[in-house]
Amino acid sequence: MKRGAKPPIRLAREQRFGDILRAARKVFCEKGYDQAAVAEIAARLGVVEGTVYKYFDSKRELLHKVLEHWYEEMLGDYARDLAAVVGARARLRLLVWRHLRSVREHPQLCRLMFREVRAEQDYRGSRVHAMNRRYTQFLIEVLRDGVAAGEFRAEIPHALVRDMIYGGIEHHAWNHLCGRGDLDIDRIADRIAAVVCDGLAARAPAADLHLETEKLARIAARIERSLPQHRARK
Amino acid sequence: MKRGAKPPIRLAREQRFGDILRAARKVFCEKGYDQAAVAEIAARLGVVEGTVYKYFDSKRELLHKVLEHWYEEMLGDYARDLAAVVGARARLRLLVWRHLRSVREHPQLCRLMFREVRAEQDYRGSRVHAMNRRYTQFLIEVLRDGVAAGEFRAEIPHALVRDMIYGGIEHHAWNHLCGRGDLDIDRIADRIAAVVCDGLAARAPAADLHLETEKLARIAARIERSLPQHRARK
DNA sequence: CCGGATGGATGAGTCGCACTCATCGGCAGA
DNA sequence: TCTGCCGATGAGTGCGACTCATCCATCCGG
Incomplete structure (x- = not known):
C-alpha cells in the first residue's frame, strides 16, 4: 500500500458479496454487459478490481x-x-x-x-x-x-x-x-x-348458430309430436 | 515488407470484399461473435487484420x-x-x-x-x-x-x-x-x-356443429320410424 | 500482552483483441 | 520510364478481463 493512503475497509464476506451483487446489477443495467467494466463495479464500492474476483470467478x-x-x-x-x-x-x-x-x-x-x-x-x-x-x-x-x-x-x-x-x-x-x-x-x-x-x-357467424339451433328445435318438435304420450295427452 | 517475404496478393476491391464477407460468415457461425477474432477471418484469406479494416469500419x-x-x-x-x-x-x-x-x-x-x-x-x-x-x-x-x-x-x-x-x-x-x-x-x-x-x-367448430345437427336429425328419423304411429300412418 | 494464523484487500502486472496509421510497392496510364 | 493510385502491410495503441505475490487488520491461544 502507498504511503499516506487510507487502509482498505474490510467487510464481512457476505456483506461484501451482497454489495458487489447490487453494484453489478446497477452497472449492468445502466451500461449493458459488454460496456460494463468490472473495474467500474469495483470503483463504485471503493475497492479495486481484484477484490471482485475474490468473490466471483468471472x-x-x-x-x-x-x-x-x-x-x-x-x-x-x-x-x-x-x-x-x-x-x-x-x-x-x-x-x-x-x-x-x-x-x-x-x-x-x-x-x-x-x-x-x-x-x-x-x-x-x-x-x-x-x-x-x-x-x-x-x-x-x-x-x-x-x-x-x-x-x-x-x-x-x-x-x-x-x-x-x-x-x-x-x-x-x-x-x-x-x-x-x-x-x-x-x-x-x-x-x-x-x-x-x-x-x-x-367463428361460425351467429347467423349459422341460429340456423342450426332452429333446425334442432324443429327436430325436437317433430319427436315430441310423434311421441304417443304427446298425442294421448292432447 | 520483410526481405524474402512474398509480395501480397492484390485483388480487385469487390473480389476482396466478397471474400472477406464469406470468410467472416464462416468464422462467425463457427465461433460466435465474441469468440471470432478479426485476425482469424483475415488469416483464412491470407491477409493481415488491417486489410479487413480497409473494407469494413468495424x-x-x-x-x-x-x-x-x-x-x-x-x-x-x-x-x-x-x-x-x-x-x-x-x-x-x-x-x-x-x-x-x-x-x-x-x-x-x-x-x-x-x-x-x-x-x-x-x-x-x-x-x-x-x-x-x-x-x-x-x-x-x-x-x-x-x-x-x-x-x-x-x-x-x-x-x-x-x-x-x-x-x-x-x-x-x-x-x-x-x-x-x-x-x-x-x-x-x-x-x-x-x-x-x-x-x-x-369449442365446437362450425363444421362440427353441422355434423352434430345431422346426426341428431338421423336419430330423430330413426325414432320416428320406430314409433307405432309412424308405421300405422304409413 | 504477544505472535502466528486467517483471510480480506491491494495494485502492479499479463494477455488477448479491436482498431490505427505511417509506409510499402505493384501496376495502370501518361 | 516516370508517377500517382490504391491494395496491403505490420508494428503499434489502448482497453478491459483476469492473475498473483504481497500486505496488514483482526482474532485467538498461550
Whole structure:
C-alpha cells in the first residue's frame, strides 16, 4: 500500500458479496454487459478490481448471480397470486400480465437475460435456466389444469403455447421498449389471452348458430309430436 | 515488407470484399461473435487484420453486412412461393414453415441475429432492421388478406400475432437446437398454425356443429320410424 | 500482552483483441 | 520510364478481463 493512503475497509464476506451483487446489477443495467467494466463495479464500492474476483470467478458468473437473484425476487409470490384466481383463462391472463409487468419494470434485466445468458452455449444446465423453468412451469400447470377442467383443448402441445406466449411477449415488448413507447400491459395481456384462447379464425357467424339451433328445435318438435304420450295427452 | 517475404496478393476491391464477407460468415457461425477474432477471418484469406479494416469500419459492421447478405438470400423467392398457395390459413402455414426451415438450416446465423444484432441499441434504423421488416411484412399481408377474405377475425392486432409467431418459433426452435434434437418443421408448422387459427379454448367448430345437427336429425328419423304411429300412418 | 494464523484487500502486472496509421510497392496510364 | 493510385502491410495503441505475490487488520491461544 502507498504511503499516506487510507487502509482498505474490510467487510464481512457476505456483506461484501451482497454489495458487489447490487453494484453489478446497477452497472449492468445502466451500461449493458459488454460496456460494463468490472473495474467500474469495483470503483463504485471503493475497492479495486481484484477484490471482485475474490468473490466471483468471472464477469459472466457475476452476471449469472445477478439474474439468479432477480428470479428469486420474481418467483416469490407467484404461487400465492395464482391461487387467488379462478378459471384457466383468467389465470393464463394473470401470468401474461405479470410477465409483461416484469418486462416493463426491468427491461434491462430482461435484455441481459435474453441477449447474454439465454443465448450462451452452456445456458442449459445453468442455475438460471433451472429458475427460468420453474418460472414458466406455472404456465404449463395452468394449461394442464385448463385441459383437466375442459376449458382448453387437450391436443395442443403445452410447450408450444408456452413458447408462443413468452416468445411473443418478448418480441412485442422489445418493439415497444426500443421504440421508447411504454407498454399498456393490461390491453396487451387481454389481447394475448384472446389470441391464445380463441385464435384467429373467424367463428361460425351467429347467423349459422341460429340456423342450426332452429333446425334442432324443429327436430325436437317433430319427436315430441310423434311421441304417443304427446298425442294421448292432447 | 520483410526481405524474402512474398509480395501480397492484390485483388480487385469487390473480389476482396466478397471474400472477406464469406470468410467472416464462416468464422462467425463457427465461433460466435465474441469468440471470432478479426485476425482469424483475415488469416483464412491470407491477409493481415488491417486489410479487413480497409473494407469494413468495424467488426460489428462486418457482422451487419453478413446478415444483410443472408436476408437478401432469404427474401429472394418469398413472394413467388407465397403466390402459389391459396387460402389464408395455408399461406400462414407456409410462412411459418419457411421460417422454421431457415432456422433449422442456419441456426448460427439466427443466433447472431437474435443475440448480437436485434438486441443492439441502434438496431432500429439499421439496414438489417429494414430487411427484417420486409421479411415479416409478408406475414402481415397474409393476415390482412385473411381478414379481407373473411377467414380471419378483424379485431386481432396483426403486429401481436406476428410477434407471437416469430417469437414463438424463436423460443421453440431454440430449445430444440440447444437440446441437439432436430426440428420436425412440418409438425411444428401444423401446430403453430392450429394454435394461431383455432386457439386453445374448447369449442365446437362450425363444421362440427353441422355434423352434430345431422346426426341428431338421423336419430330423430330413426325414432320416428320406430314409433307405432309412424308405421300405422304409413 | 504477544505472535502466528486467517483471510480480506491491494495494485502492479499479463494477455488477448479491436482498431490505427505511417509506409510499402505493384501496376495502370501518361 | 516516370508517377500517382490504391491494395496491403505490420508494428503499434489502448482497453478491459483476469492473475498473483504481497500486505496488514483482526482474532485467538498461550
